[in-house]
Amino acid sequence: MVEEATNRAITALTDRRFDIASQVIESDAEIDSKEVLIEEECLKILALHQPVASDLRFVIAALKVNNDLERMGDQAVNIAERAAALARQPPLGIHLNVDRMADVVKQMVRSSLDAHVNLDTKLALSVCRMDDEVDELNREMFAVLQEHMRKDPEVSERAVQYLSASRDLERIADLATNIAEDVVFMVEGEVIRHRGGEIQADTQ
Amino acid sequence: MVEEATNRAITALTDRRFDIASQVIESDAEIDSKEVLIEEECLKILALHQPVASDLRFVIAALKVNNDLERMGDQAVNIAERAAALARQPPLGIHLNVDRMADVVKQMVRSSLDAHVNLDTKLALSVCRMDDEVDELNREMFAVLQEHMRKDPEVSERAVQYLSASRDLERIADLATNIAEDVVFMVEGEVIRHRGGEIQADTQ
Numbered sequence: 001m002v003e004e005a006t007n008r009a010i011t012a013l014t015d016r017r018f019d020i021a022s023q024v025i026e027s028d029a030e031i032d033s034k035e036v037l038i039e040e041e042c043l044k045i046l047a048l049h050q051p052v053a054s055d056l057r058f059v060i061a062a063l064k065v066n067n068d069l070e071r072m073g074d075q076a077v078n079i080a081e082r083a084a085a086l087a088r089q090p091p092l093g094i095h096l097n098v099d100r101m102a103d104v105v106k107q108m109v110r111s112s113l114d115a116h117v118n119l120d121t122k123l124a125l126s127v128c129r130m131d132d133e134v135d136e137l138n139r140e141m142f143a144v145l146q147e148h149m150r151k152d153p154e155v156s157e158r159a160v161q162y163l164s165a166s167r168d169l170e171r172i173a174d175l176a177t178n179i180a181e182d183v184v185f186m187v188e189g190e191v192i193r194h195r196g197g198e199i200q201a202d203t204q
Numbered sequence: 205m206v207e208e209a210t211n212r213a214i215t216a217l218t219d220r221r222f223d224i225a226s227q228v229i230e231s232d233a234e235i236d237s238k239e240v241l242i243e244e245e246c247l248k249i250l251a252l253h254q255p256v257a258s259d260l261r262f263v264i265a266a267l268k269v270n271n272d273l274e275r276m277g278d279q280a281v282n283i284a285e286r287a288a289a290l291a292r293q294p295p296l297g298i299h300l301n302v303d304r305m306a307d308v309v310k311q312m313v314r315s316s317l318d319a320h321v322n323l324d325t326k327l328a329l330s331v332c333r334m335d336d337e338v339d340e341l342n343r344e345m346f347a348v349l350q351e352h353m354r355k356d357p358e359v360s361e362r363a364v365q366y367l368s369a370s371r372d373l374e375r376i377a378d379l380a381t382n383i384a385e386d387v388v389f390m391v392e393g394e395v396i397r398h399r400g401g402e403i404q405a406d407t408q
Contacts, residue, residue, distance in 0.1 A: 036395050146364055160367065
């Protein structure tokens with residue numbers, strides 16, 4: 001559901017689809033209630049079965065991924081809100097590299113979930129590496145839009161909407177990275193958060 | 205540490221203090237390593253002592269609060285980066301309601317942590333209610349800054365920095381709200397996330 005919400009929010013933004021944006025916003029309540037249910041299930045398992053070792057790590061990772069997915073759903077709603085506002089206004093008329101950023105983010109979301117389901121640490125580490133490109137694309141987007149606002153103050157409102165959407169995409173990439181890190185933790189029992197460049201060096 | 209980082213980042217922003225901004229950015233690595241340590245402690249407790257009922261909820265809440273605090277630290281770094289950039293440029297010269305927003309956010313952070321330490325659900329629920337004011341102040345900030353960019357394109361770069369900082373403050377308020385919600389869960393065993401308006405009605 002969260003992957004679908006993310007993909008739809010991106011389509012609403014790139015294709016100026018008010019109707020799809022509305023669907024994303026409506027579907028969030030169901031994601032929220034799923035989060036509460038999954039958390040309750042995890043707590044039941046911890047209380048009744050008292051898992052240890054890799055089973056314990058699996059439940060803890062599920063708790064964290066559950067939380068990250070719900071936050072990702074919230075970011076998709078933010079993007080959909082920006083998309084809905086932008087769809088009602090004239091196109092900005094400049095080239096923005098939204099498509100590339102959207103493609104990388106979609107791939108990160110998909111791969112982080114596949115890595116989680118298949119306990120695939122190699123795929124998980126590839127997600128961590130993709131995050132740098134998204135950060136860079138987000139910085140480029142800020143530079144292009146700021147330059148545009150300076151030249152033509154009339155676009156500032158729409159440009160700020162795009163800045164917000166770009167930042168939300170970057171946050172979704174961060175959350176996919178969190179999920180990928182939790183996959184490595186779950187499989188290998190090793191915390192790779194906050195290790196930055198080391199991840200790249202370790203796996204090449 | 206995270207509360208101090210947040211307060212310092214706000215001071216760096218409101219008082220244009222490049223030096224304080226740098227301190228916040230430097231101190232984040234220590235917060236990151238504390239997060240990893242605390243998580244490892246929680247997992248050890250779960251594995252070795254297999255707590256149940258309120259003890260289990262306490263450990264799970266600690267895991268989640270730990271995660272939220274680390275994210276709050278990241279947002280403080282973002283604000284410090286914006287503050288550092290703004291301190292090197294001339295003041296924007298318009299009145300922004302940053303002080304009020306900063307005061308409410310600081311109070312929410314403090315109260316959410318006090319509520320956690322003292323298992324004070326009444327204080328926790330007051331944090332949840334304060335979040336609406338921060339959302340409203342963030343919206344106002346966007347409106348004022350957009351209007352200003354339209355009138356004077358020269359300010360757009362600095363205005364975008366303020367927009368980012370305002371959004372980071374709003375995110376810190378959200379994270380304080382998450383912590384407050386986890387306090388209620390920990391004490392009463394009840395999930396109050398995603399209940400929105402109900403919280404207010406229940407407690408008046």
